Amino acid sequence: MPKLRRVHLLAAAAITTAVVIGSSTLGPTRPGVEEDQPEEQPAATQSDEDQMNAWIDETLGGMSLEEKVGQIFVTYAHGPTADGAHPDNVTEFGVETPAEVVQRYHLGGVVYFNWSDSFENPVQVAELSNGLQEAALSSGAEIPLVISTDQEQGVVTRFGEPATQFPGNMALGAGRSADDAREAAAITGQELRAVGINQDYAPVADVNVDPANPVIGVRSFSQDPALVSQLVTAQVEGYQDSAGREQTVSSAIKHFPGHGDTNQDSHESLPTIDHTLEEWRELDAPPFAAAIEAGADVVMTGHLLTPELDDSGMPATLSPDILTGLLRGELGFEGVISTDSLQMEGVREQHDDARIPVLALQAGVDQLLMPQDLGVAVEAVIEAVHSGELTEERIEESVRRVLKLKWNRGIISTPLVDVARVDELVGNDEHLATAQSITDRTTVALRNDSDLLPMETPESVLVTGPDASALSALAGSLAERGVEVQQLPTTTSPSETEIEEAVDSAADHDLAIALTNAAWNESKSGQLDLVRSLAESEVPLVAVATRDPYDAAYVDEATTWLATHSIGRQAMESLTKVVLGEIAPVGELAVTVPDPENPDTDRYPFGHGLTWSVPE
Incomplete structure (x- = not known):
């Protein structure tokens, strides 16, 4: 299938950018999109900030190098219960149960999938989450976990019915309502948090420029950077700000610097995106900038080759120019940078599994997701510190960001969930009716x-x-x-x-x-x-x-x-x-x-x- 005409899209981007510049809303907007800003959330008081920093300093001071390194890794574990033995855990991690995976590697986070048997029903998920948190709290540095999943809704949905289902991002783009996008994220996030999942790898901030894109497509809100920006902003607000911090989830926007203009799948190869810096600023960057302005906790990298943005030949996940230069420098992002899965061919095509985590940390990554061999990856980072290739201060920089996220998202204060309330909160009649009403407009x-x-x-x-x-x-x-x-x-x-x-x-x-x-x-x-x-x-x-x-x-x-x-x-x-x-x-x-x-x-x-x- 042919690509959309880039000249046409750049012209549209310039027009909508002009609209954005003249707008007084929080993020980019465009004519015809309904927008109703949520009530502003109260900022943390200075004493809260001081308390958080004091806790982080004290916690870091008591952690071993192995515990610090463990905090920056997120991976899956096999099985529907925390203490149930599963043969795949023995094969991959050298221990039997998910709880033992957490404890052996001092993990900072766990990610749930259907294929890892994490999802059977809402009560089971909540009990699994509590069991894993108890494992983390009873070992090592005693820090609770970030528990994540990919609940984009639509084609990428891990937590199925009876949880409330929505039609996905491009459907919301067709609906043109920021209010609906915000409400869909709010319901999704609050149901995830009810079962102990406190971070969602969503929303997708990619601008779907290429109709033949095999991996993004309907996961994107639109081909229009301004429309994507507004709906991404709304969803970040819905995920993170729709209720108290113990009831919401961290939003991880993805796939930086933008995965929309390719007909290749980074799960299977290393796509090349030839956008110039000017094109990137007009097409790809606006949704990420808008989400960062809205306070997104996490940005996930894409395993993409972008030679016009970085001529080193490194994929974006391993590129200091992309992550430290553009994401931290130009866009001013101060939160957690997470890799996409390190098992994907897009990042493994050029480097072996021991080099990838070290290069990612050197590029500016904070959270290493799903290395191909967890033991090899952890040992490689520890050895890089011992050899001087990485400093312990660099590791602490990332751990500090992860701990700040856990504090601000209420994971430290409220790591466990009330299993007795799960059925009341997940897939209730009000949520289901709202989901149908939103879908009717798409x-x-x-x-x-x-x-x-x-x-x-x-x-x-x-x-x-x-x-x-x-x-x-x-x-x-x-x-x-x-x-x-x-x-x-x-x-x-x-x-x-x-x-x-x-x-x-x-x-x-x-x-x-x-x-x-x-x-x-x-x-x-x-x-x-x-x-x-x-x-x-x-x-x-x-x-x-x-x-x-x-x-x-x-x-x-x-x-x-x-x-x-x-x-x-x-x-x-x-x-x-x-x-x-x-x-x-x-x-x-x-x-x-x-x-x-x-x-x-x-x-x-x-x-x-x-x-x-x-x-x-």
Whole structure:
């Protein structure tokens, strides 16, 4: 897929920057975006600051070098309980239980994933968190943990239902509401904190310049730096300032200096981004600057090669010019700099696992996330101090930032959570209703050439596409309204046989709804053939891009296209409401959808979105 035109984007950035300069809001803004600033949070008193610094000084003074080094490492541990043995812990860490991983390496933090068996249900997560905190508090320097996860919402969601789910960043970009973005982050953060997670690697601050970006895409709010800036600012406020510090989470914005203009995935390779310093300042930097102004606790690095910003050949994670020069110097960030996962090929392509943590610390990193071999990484840092390559003062500088975060986020004062309150706080009726209301404002109508929508409730509908969970959710929403529904899941790139079956099945129904998911990707192009074949049949068709909206540019035969940016249950409920005329679509594209054959032509321009009236 072709890139968006950089000249066009730079011009747009210049216009929106001019709007920002003339604005009196906390962060960049743009016309048409709802903005309601939250109440200003009271600043810490001088005595609080003095108390914190005295505690940090005393704590550092009593720590061994090994304990200081442990504070700057964050990794996972396998298993749903703190004291349960898991064979993968023995293989990777030389001990049996998650608690023993924390204690052996004096860890400063732990990160939760589904694949590490951290998430089974909210009460279990809370008990796991408490168990790990108790392990940290009963060993070494007795400092509680930063407990993290990636709960961006949308395509990157670790903490699933019954926790409240939102449709993700590009959907919020389509909704154009800073209030909604702030509220989504507030609910997400408060539910995380209720189960003991006190840091969220969110929001994504990348500006999605390249439609073929395989790793960011709908994780970004938009291609527009000002819109991304405003919604990132709102989410930082929601995560960090929506309640007391014991009820909120640290926000880690990512992936500095900006991962939006590449068609490579840094999990698998080292992407090169050729933005000049001027382009970086206009396209990539504004969301990070806005988030820093809003007080973001953490900035996560991207494993990116940026030769116009640093000609050393080092990825940004290991670059003093990027981290100390641009992030600390130009943007004035004083908080914690965290790496992205050090297991990713983007950072391991050039250096071995013992060199990476040392180089990262020399570049200005404070928190080392998920080294490939924790024991090797810890020992490498300790040896670098003994050899003089790193000073102990440099380690203490990072530990001081980590401890300050833990103090300011209430982790020191309140490390444990009340397990008895988890079910009351996580996925409650109020949160679920708010999530649905926000999602209802994010659906984009791209085409409605034949005025098919809104339609009266059909008797029977075929729903088809590659995501069984989305089909099930959509079928459930339709069935609740008395519609007879046939679900026909397909593979990610349907075969001719699958397509023929779908067309034959559609003939027995009043309507077909075909869901696509990144069908613009060549490996998934069979989805486009499915939509095309259904469109050429005699059955009315609603085609729905459930991830990137770019799919809609590839099938002209389909005259009714919607975009939900999400396969989640809430998005499928909103889709049902739009199709049946219960609500009008009010979302606007947060990215331009270019013509696949002519990248200089916009098939659907930024801000496009049809709407229509519905009965009161």
